[in-house]
Amino acid sequence: MKLKQALKAGAGWLYLHTPVPHRLHAEGVILMLHRVIADDRAAALPHRNELCLGSAAFERLLRWLRRNFDCVPLMELLDPHAAPGDRLRVALTFDDGWRDNATQAFPLLQRYQMPASIFLSTDFIGSQRSFWWESIGETLWGTFGPTARDALCARLLEAGAEVPAAIFGKHDHYRRSLVLAQYLQHLKQLPAGLLQALADQCPDSTEPQALDWQQVRQLEDSGLVRFGPHGASHAILTGLDHAQLERELHDSSRLLRQRCRRPLPVYCYPNGDHDEQVRRQLAQHHYYRHALSTRPGLFRGRGDNLALPRIGVSQHTAQRPELLAWRMLSSGSQ
Ligand SMILES: [Zn+2]
DSSP states (O other), X not given: OOHHHHHHHHHHHHHHTSOGGGSXXXXXXEEEEOEEESOHHHHHSHHHHTTEEEHHHHHHHHHHHXXXXXXXXXXXXXXXXXXXXXXXXXXXXXXXXXXXXXXXXXXXXXXXXXXXXXXXXXXXTTSOOOOHHHHHHHHHHTTTOHXXXXXXXXXXXXXXXXXXXXXXXXXXXXXHHHHHXXXXXXXXXXXXXXXXXXXXXXXXXXXXXXXXXXXXXXXXXXXXXEEEEOOSSOOOGGGOOHHHHHHXXXXXXXXXXXXXXXXXXXXXXXXXXXXXXXXXXXXXXXXXXXXXXXXXXXXXXXXXTTSEEEEEOOHHHHHSTHHHHHHHHHHHTO
């Protein structure tokens, strides 16, 4: 471990072993995850690192959380009347509704009896639709072969977003992946409809990317997992007009209430993006008392309940959970 990381890990350890009342008055920590995949080395590549945890790193994270925190369901963490414990509380959240939440993450959640909340982009659930960043990213990575990759490159060039040649080198996987991660970030500037159309032309992987409703029901029946909405189409809510925004909020909310026994009264903004109009319109759906952003920070039990902060977990931090404690400490002092 490099010196800087060792110092951060040491500070994180001290933070965890500080009595609760002195921990910057935090009520708890909401962690944000997306996917859990079988292969830890694949998850560690830069274009996957932020969104994918390998199952070994995920298990390590769960063991560390169990040792150091009170691991509670999200609604218990948000409950202002919950009795404070000796340890900081933590709640796990997963965004999007990836199929691997059922196949990879859930068996480990069960093993460690770890409660979790999953936020679904409802248009994708039970469908073959693909998340554009996954389909475009993996096609460019070469997962589906050179023919599919070349065809996508030609379409991206037509769209004015030439793919950097450095993605195609034969050597230095890490460097290639880093360039791909930066390129995918750059693509977010293109219109959402265009990105989805490009993704729809990419080859399908062998199974759907998203959960189906039967899996949702099975996970809910376990008593460990609850579900909430994360938009319908995963459109960025701040870019929508009044009618489009209403459709996203209404459709996602309606499906959750139809399909789940106990849908969460918590909304999760796609990409974390929200503004005053989004919060005002969401507040009119009286069912939602809380909403989750991606702004890093600790839950303090005060402030705007429709813009709650979270701490993101990457493969990098899941492998070295003391770095997560550092992130909590540094976001707590802001
Ligand atoms: Zn998302």
